[in-house]
Amino acid sequence: MTLNPSGWRPEAPQGGTADAPTFTGNRALMLEEPLIFEIGATDTTGVDFALTPAANGSRLAGLERAAPIGLPGLSEPEAVRHYTRLSRQNYAIDLGLFPLGSCTMKHNPRLNEKVARMPGFADVHPLQPVDTVQGALEVINELAVWLIALTGMHGVAMTPKAGAHGELCGILCIKAALEARGEGHRKVILVPESAHGTNPATAAFAGYAVEDIPATAEGRVDLAALKARLGPDVAAVMITNPNTCGLFERDMKAISDAVHAVGGYVYCDGANFNAIVGRVRPGDLGIDAMHINLHKTFSTPHGGGGPGSGPVVLSEALSPYGPLPFTARMADGHVRLIEEENAGEEHPHSFGRMTAFHGQMGMFTRALTYILSHGADGLRQVAEDAVLNANYILRSLEGTLDAPFAAAGPCMHEAIFSDAGLAEGFSTIDIAKALIDEGYHPMTMYFPLVVHGAMLIEPTETESKATLDQFIGALKSVAERAKAGDPALKSAPHFAPRRRLDETLAARKPVLVWKEPTLAEAAE
Numbered sequence: 001m002t003l004n005p006s007g008w009r010p011e012a013p014q015g016g017t018a019d020a021p022t023f024t025g026n027r028a029l030m031l032e033e034p035l036i037f038e039i040g041a042t043d044t045t046g047v048d049f050a051l052t053p054a055a056n057g058s059r060l061a062g063l064e065r066a067a068p069i070g071l072p073g074l075s076e077p078e079a080v081r082h083y084t085r086l087s088r089q090n091y092a093i094d095l096g097l098f099p100l101g102s103c104t105m106k107h108n109p110r111l112n113e114k115v116a117r118m119p120g121f122a123d124v125h126p127l128q129p130v131d132t133v134q135g136a137l138e139v140i141n142e143l144a145v146w147l148i149a150l151t152g153m154h155g156v157a158m159t160p161k162a163g164a165h166g167e168l169c170g171i172l173c174i175k176a177a178l179e180a181r182g183e184g185h186r187k188v189i190l191v192p193e194s195a196h197g198t199n200p201a202t203a204a205f206a207g208y209a210v211e212d213i214p215a216t217a218e219g220r221v222d223l224a225a226l227k228a229r230l231g232p233d234v235a236a237v238m239i240t241n242p243n244t245c246g247l248f249e250r251d252m253k254a255i256s257d258a259v260h261a262v263g264g265y266v267y268c269d270g271a272n273f274n275a276i277v278g279r280v281r282p283g284d285l286g287i288d289a290m291h292i293n294l295h296k297t298f299s300t301p302h303g304g305g306g307p308g309s310g311p312v313v314l315s316e317a318l319s320p321y322g323p324l325p326f327t328a329r330m331a332d333g334h335v336r337l338i339e340e341e342n343a344g345e346e347h348p349h350s351f352g353r354m355t356a357f358h359g360q361m362g363m364f365t366r367a368l369t370y371i372l373s374h375g376a377d378g379l380r381q382v383a384e385d386a387v388l389n390a391n392y393i394l395r396s397l398e399g400t401l402d403a404p405f406a407a408a409g410p411c412m413h414e415a416i417f418s419d420a421g422l423a424e425g426f427s428t429i430d431i432a433k434a435l436i437d438e439g440y441h442p443m444t445m446y447f448p449l450v451v452h453g454a455m456l457i458e459p460t461e462t463e464s465k466a467t468l469d470q471f472i473g474a475l476k477s478v479a480e481r482a483k484a485g486d487p488a489l490k491s492a493p494h495f496a497p498r499r500r501l502d503e504t505l506a507a508r509k510p511v512l513v514w515k516e517p518t519l520a521e522a523a524e
């Protein structure tokens with residue numbers, strides 16, 4: 001394929017619409033952007049001059065590149081424009097409502113960013129001498145104290161770097177506690193159907209056999225079925241609460257008591273803590289370990305794979321096994337970092353480390369800023385408003401879309417709908433793709449698995465009523481079209497840079513390396 005150095009390809013798809021085609025493939029400010037390899041050629045570079053020989057031969061002492069490495073050469077404006085154009089094709093919480101259920105995509109207050117950028121926090125290095133980072137340790141410790149107070153637990157491991165990483169940390173604590181009791185033979189972890197997918201993955205990764213516990217027709221854990229399965233081979237249960245159907249597990253205390261009675265531990269997936277912060281303390285429900293996604297409940301930005309932070313709060317029974325390092329306030333008022341060298345007598349049973357250093361400092365700073373700026377009463381209102389917004393969505397749409405658990409009462413932080421009642425041949429994906437045309441990121445689709453064609457919507461507390469009303473209007477309009485069988489919906493999105501990609505193929509067989517097309521391919 002011969003490429004014009006400017007990146008414009010004579011064979012680029014015609015842009016615009018049938019009655020208003022464009023020469024460039026662009027549609028006004030929506031720019032058609034080729035791959036960087038298609039813009040720059042490997043044999044061009046931004047520098048035109050031949051290299052001047054160094055005075056004493058080569059400065060690279062024999063380390064010169066022997067063969068080209070195949071990277072495209074671009075001028076600086078070309079490179080800057082390429083990445084800026086791509087970045088404008090992103091959807092972001094700063095652009096509009098992000099209805100992804102289970103993800104708690106809320107506004108991130110700019111105050112968090114201001115504090116995180118203060119040089120004393122932003123430039124701190126984990127290998128600095130401890131006496132030069134007292135302020136950073138103070139922040140980690142203060143956040144730990146808040147998390148313990150908000151959850152009513154005994155201790156907290158701050159180092160895990162995401163929710164799923166926190167799950168692993170909690171399960172490794174449980175494993176260490178069982179081994180210390182001489183009960184390492186307990187090999188089963190029970191996971192209800194309404195749990196998040198990371199829960200069974202974590203249990204399996206830690207070497208446990210995973211067994212399902214069914215959900216009731218109401219979308220909650222079947223307590224009788226759980227009790228019937230408990231026994232001396234059960235190491236733990238992992239329960240998501242509020243669960244992925246957006247419902248609070250009301251039997252949580254009874255579940256914990258039953259699991260403890262047979263010698264097991266209770267892991268709670270606390271990623272949905274946003275719905276209950278300030279209203280319920282997991283410690284009062286008999287939970288032994290629970291991760292908190294700072295990047296959900298406490299607003300630090302997330303998406304696209306990071307950054308995250310998943311501290312794990314621990315019961316008194318599990319705290320001795322928590323990972324190193326951690327912070328502790330000493331009698332003299334200073335915060336000390338407890339590491340392998342000094343853990344000896346104070347923390348001899350730790351299962352080890354989760355990370356090289358102390359956790360995600362940038363997330364700690366943001367989360368503590370968020371907590372302090374809301375205060376205890378403000379955090380409680382966060383939960384109340386998040387639940388109110390979700391119920392507003394549920395009640396506004398239940399007449400249009402099938403809402404499988406709506407009759408069971410109010411939901412928590414997210415509303416769930418199914419694809420029942422759409423026209424023959426139409427399903428959740430058609431609604432999701434049409435929402436892209438309406439300018440929204442789609443909701444979470446086909447999850448949780450207990451609901452056919454699930455659509456899970458979590459508005460969070462940071463959206464105004466006007467924003468919710470516009471979203472509800474868009475979803476209603478799209479849903480009515482899917483119920484009426486509007487054929488245009490089957491080929492949505494019509495206004496996105498690309499239409500329907502083969503997402504399964506992309507996930508199963510990702511093409512991660514660009515290869516120069518052969519002559520035959522280029523001629524196609």
Ligand SMILES: *Cc1c(COP(=O)(O)O)cnc(C)c1O
Nearest residue numbers: 102162163164196198269271308
């Ligand atoms: C987001 C989420 C997780 C996983 O958290 P990560 O930080 O993405 O690893 C686990 N459980 C539930 C219920 C979640 O919503």
